[in-house]
Amino acid sequence: MADLYVLASIPDQGKTTAAILLEKQLRSEGKRVACLQTNKGQNDVHRYLFEDCYHYSVPLEAARSKSAFEQWVPAGYDAYIMEITFAYAPLRAVYVDLFENINEVISYDARENWKEYVSDFFKQLWSRRRHGIGPSQDLMAFWDRVHDRNVQTILTKTPAVLDGPCVGTDKILYHADQIAAEPIEPEMELPKGSGKVIAVGSFPAEYWDIFPSLTWFRFDYAAFMERLREEKYDIAIIGASGADKMKLQDRPDHGSLICYQPALYLDLERKRIREPLSGDYHTLFSTIKQQPPGTPLCPEGEPFCQFNNRFWVHQKYVSSEPVWRDGNTVFCNGWVLPQYLIRDGFLEV
Amino acid sequence: MGSVVYPPVVTLVEPEDQEIGDPYLYGAERLFTASVDQTATLTFTLDDGVPHAYPNVTQASHSFQIPLLGVHTVRVVAQNANGSGEDYWTWNIFVTPPTIYLVDPAESEVTDPVNASRLFTARSNQYAIIRFYLDGQLKQETPVPTQNASYFHEAAPLGEHVVSVVATNSNGSGQNHWDWNVKECFSEGATKCVGYDLFECINGRWTLKEANAVQCGYPASPTVTKVSPTTDTLGLYRMNDNPPVLTVQVNQPALLTLKVDDVVVDMRTVAQVDTDVTFEQCPDFIAYMKVASHLGTHTVSIIAENGNGISDPVTWQWTLIVGIDQAAIEFEAMPNYIILGYEFEARMSDMPFFDASSFSSPGDHKLLIPSHAYTNEDHTMKKGAIAFHRDFWENSVHRFIAFTAYMWDSDGGSRCNEPDDPPNPCWIDPDGRAQYGCMKLTCNMTHTMRLDLRDRSVLKACATDDQGVWRCVRKLPVTSDESIVNIDFMSEIQWIYGQNGELPFPTADLSDNEIVLTWIRVKKIDEPESEQEKTLRPNICLKLRYSSDEYPLEPNPYNPQQGTFGARLIWTRREVQGSPGEEEFVLNFGITQ
Numbered sequence: 001m002a003d004l005y006v007l008a009s010i011p012d013q014g015k016t017t018a019a020i021l022l023e024k025q026l027r028s029e030g031k032r033v034a035c036l037q038t039n040k041g042q043n044d045v046h047r048y049l050f051e052d053c054y055h056y057s058v059p060l061e062a063a064r065s066k067s068a069f070e071q072w073v074p075a076g077y078d079a080y081i082m083e084i085t086f087a088y089a090p091l092r093a094v095y096v097d098l099f100e101n102i103n104e105v106i107s108y109d110a111r112e113n114w115k116e117y118v119s120d121f122f123k124q125l126w127s128r129r130r131h132g133i134g135p136s137q138d139l140m141a142f143w144d145r146v147h148d149r150n151v152q153t154i155l156t157k158t159p160a161v162l163d164g165p166c167v168g169t170d171k172i173l174y175h176a177d178q179i180a181a182e183p184i185e186p187e188m189e190l191p192k193g194s195g196k197v198i199a200v201g202s203f204p205a206e207y208w209d210i211f212p213s214l215t216w217f218r219f220d221y222a223a224f225m226e227r228l229r230e231e232k233y234d235i236a237i238i239g240a241s242g243a244d245k246m247k248l249q250d251r252p253d254h255g256s257l258i259c260y261q262p263a264l265y266l267d268l269e270r271k272r273i274r275e276p277l278s279g280d281y282h283t284l285f286s287t288i289k290q291q292p293p294g295t296p297l298c299p300e301g302e303p304f305c306q307f308n309n310r311f312w313v314h315q316k317y318v319s320s321e322p323v324w325r326d327g328n329t330v331f332c333n334g335w336v337l338p339q340y341l342i343r344d345g346f347l348e349v
Numbered sequence: 350m351g352s353v354v355y356p357p358v359v360t361l362v363e364p365e366d367q368e369i370g371d372p373y374l375y376g377a378e379r380l381f382t383a384s385v386d387q388t389a390t391l392t393f394t395l396d397d398g399v400p401h402a403y404p405n406v407t408q409a410s411h412s413f414q415i416p417l418l419g420v421h422t423v424r425v426v427a428q429n430a431n432g433s434g435e436d437y438w439t440w441n442i443f444v445t446p447p448t449i450y451l452v453d454p455a456e457s458e459v460t461d462p463v464n465a466s467r468l469f470t471a472r473s474n475q476y477a478i479i480r481f482y483l484d485g486q487l488k489q490e491t492p493v494p495t496q497n498a499s500y501f502h503e504a505a506p507l508g509e510h511v512v513s514v515v516a517t518n519s520n521g522s523g524q525n526h527w528d529w530n531v532k533e534c535f536s537e538g539a540t541k542c543v544g545y546d547l548f549e550c551i552n553g554r555w556t557l558k559e560a561n562a563v564q565c566g567y568p569a570s571p572t573v574t575k576v577s578p579t580t581d582t583l584g585l586y587r588m589n590d591n592p593p594v595l596t597v598q599v600n601q602p603a604l605l606t607l608k609v610d611d612v613v614v615d616m617r618t619v620a621q622v623d624t625d626v627t628f629e630q631c632p633d634f635i636a637y638m639k640v641a642s643h644l645g646t647h648t649v650s651i652i653a654e655n656g657n658g659i660s661d662p663v664t665w666q667w668t669l670i671v672g673i674d675q676a677a678i679e680f681e682a683m684p685n686y687i688i689l690g691y692e693f694e695a696r697m698s699d700m701p702f703f704d705a706s707s708f709s710s711p712g713d714h715k716l717l718i719p720s721h722a723y724t725n726e727d728h729t730m731k732k733g734a735i736a737f738h739r740d741f742w743e744n745s746v747h748r749f750i751a752f753t754a755y756m757w758d759s760d761g762g763s764r765c766n767e768p769d770d771p772p773n774p775c776w777i778d779p780d781g782r783a784q785y786g787c788m789k790l791t792c793n794m795t796h797t798m799r800l801d802l803r804d805r806s807v808l809k810a811c812a813t814d815d816q817g818v819w820r821c822v823r824k825l826p827v828t829s830d831e832s833i834v835n836i837d838f839m840s841e842i843q844w845i846y847g848q849n850g851e852l853p854f855p856t857a858d859l860s861d862n863e864i865v866l867t868w869i870r871v872k873k874i875d876e877p878e879s880e881q882e883k884t885l886r887p888n889i890c891l892k893l894r895y896s897s898d899e900y901p902l903e904p905n906p907y908n909p910q911q912g913t914f915g916a917r918l919i920w921t922r923r924e925v926q927g928s929p930g931e932e933e934f935v936l937n938f939g940i941t942q
Contacts, residue, residue: 043353202354219356219432226426226435242355245386246434249367 003181004036004073004080007154008087008096008146009105010121014156014167016044018105019081020051021173031078038084038095039313039335045202049216055205057337058082060312061293063094066184073186074209080184088118090284091304093142097285101150101180103165108158115143131303134277141281152180191342193349196232200224201239203260206338210349211235221246228252235347238264257329258347266331268317274301288312311340356432357389359425362408370441377415381423381438384408389429395440396421418442446521447475449514452497459512460530461505469512469527470499477516477523484510494518505531507554542566570658571601573651576625583649583665588672592634595651596627597663603653609637609667610647619653644669676918677839678936679894682871683901686890688833689882690801690870693720696863720864722800722808723835724827801870802827832872835894838864840918840938859919859937866891866934886925888932 009015026033034054048055062072086092096102110117122139156167165175190209197211200221208214217224219241228236232254240261248264251257262268284297294310306314309322313334322334323346330346341347363382383391385407392402393411403409424437451457453470461467473479473496480490481500489500513526532553539550542565549558563569576596583593599619607615607628615631637643650662682688798812808825871890872881892901918938925931
């Protein structure tokens, strides 16, 4: 059995900071620590990698049950930290629902009227969307469900050290020993490969487990390309970045290329949401929990339709498949984990 | 929430195209400009050369010297704390084939006289084999690569040629050319004679313009010129008209031939040059006009012919139409009389309108007009007539079965009566249809008719019916001061000559067609008012028109209306029985050949 520290909240509460501080604390205690995230991927992974953390993404299909979850968590670590953003939204509440013990990360200023703060946050978030809020879309539908377990509050951005677990404005984690832990039995074993691998941008860090010799160029795309022109690699992984307009002119003539930002090479149409959600959150929740992975979550054109694909990954662009091959290049329209690519024959180890 | 990383993105500004090409040119440079979407260090690198960095910029430019032949890469990298991005130009440096310049002549248009010699000199900007071609045929090539070469052509061939020059080496070929125009003559339009033949300078060649040209001493053909008529058309001529009178001159003694189309109708030998020669009354032309098949439009031409040749014809367009015969006699009031009306008896038994062949088409030209009453001296202002109208109804081909009265106004239109005047109907036609505005007059009857201004506002044409009752057959409004100034009797016939030029109908016995002018209603100017209007015998108050007052009833030979043609009108006078001194005028109509 190992300890899983679930940190649930909404954005901008200092959750990732708390997770990384907790990781350092646990590591300093001599523990091997793995950081988990829901399958949201590219926005955050670099923060963990910059801190030399072990990082893993847990796909949506893992939220179907705790045993399914344990199959997507790598074995061999003493402790696991899982960050769950948008914890009260349906595609994240399905994860929270797996656990008896969670931690709710709340910034110091929001602590007194936290529920109202969360409610306002979601209202503002959805009101910014042109398609609006659906008639049956109760933004706080899972509030009670999320809180219907042992919930430990972690206050962040605190001006002083408080009694419970907290992160001060000094970026120090206090009373970490009071952070709630969930016992889990991770079962995932990733294959090990000996190939020469090079990567740039945001990419699933599982590759680093599979290919320990992987060289990451952070976001230096130019240096990465230059190296790729100079040396032969078995696999080159081009991760995503915010530079939507960046184009790369050439592809390596050797090895294979896995590209997580297809727009670097292709002109693709952005996937657009045009209609409000016609269903409700509970139906979405039960679809994920009960239907086979890949079952469409909602009609096309509605919120969450980006996940209507066989991996339930968020697709930024319009494409018939989330993964396709073009010559020696595998394009991934979404955060498709290497486990899926190996399973479907796109990646050989 | 984690922050998305935005590495800098490079954009190629100038050149805008990613793939560029330049010819190799030693020492030349090209400027490259790139921009970046956030402040960064922009580094330009040519192939594996030294990087040229521009720190903290959003745009930078860098020049590179044109590298050696081949494909090169100019890479631009933008680097800052957010990461890096790159883009690059593919720079193709290629060789240029030799360029060859025209040295002498320097202009590409060269003109030479035929058989002149010509030296062509060209220069290549690179060492090359230089070849000269004349109209695509190789004429000369240099044995070794060189930059300067000449080609000498001994005798320039007539015509338009192309001398091309090609410089070839391992870099390719360059080409240039002269347009070589070799001419026999240089003054376009100039002429010259070779023997009797006239040549003209056209496109630099002496081109035969005219064989046996007069200009070259060859004897000229005669020329005929029109004197009269000078027009192109002669107009319409009737079959019984005289042929047109044609006057020409000829500039050489010659035989003149007058033709209608291809038919020669007269010939005349002319010895006197530049003097009027008139063709008139040519018997063959007259005979030509009597042939029915010749009706229509023809070309009349005159040509002159002699030992020097045949002239161009002078021509006229000429149209032959059906013949017409007309004869008339006219009376007017004696001094001091004003004619208000007159009465006559008409007996028509053997009219010239004999059968359908007399007419160009049935219903046309079919009037016999025994009498007009003119209310104006001007015949074009004539008003009113009694006319016999040829009727083609059944059995009418050989006989007249009916005549009707006719009347016309000065506007040329004929007028009909209103249906109620005379009381309707005036007669019933053979099909039983009621006929208005006309009156049936039969040919074998003697009709009494009159034209008069009885109420001074209407000119009425009247005739007695078979019961002897006067009926109005036509009427025309007149103004109150109009009176009859002229009484006119006439016959008119139009016809086509038969095959042999004969009239198409037999002559008639004039005694069978007779009009007797019996009474004239007049006003005497110097009589008292109550006795002004009276009815008198014609010999008392009429005179022949144009005759003298002294001999009022003697025909005037100058009166053109008293016909001399085939259709005749003969008039006589006879004393009215039982009334000494009173005369009736008798007019007989008919055709005499």
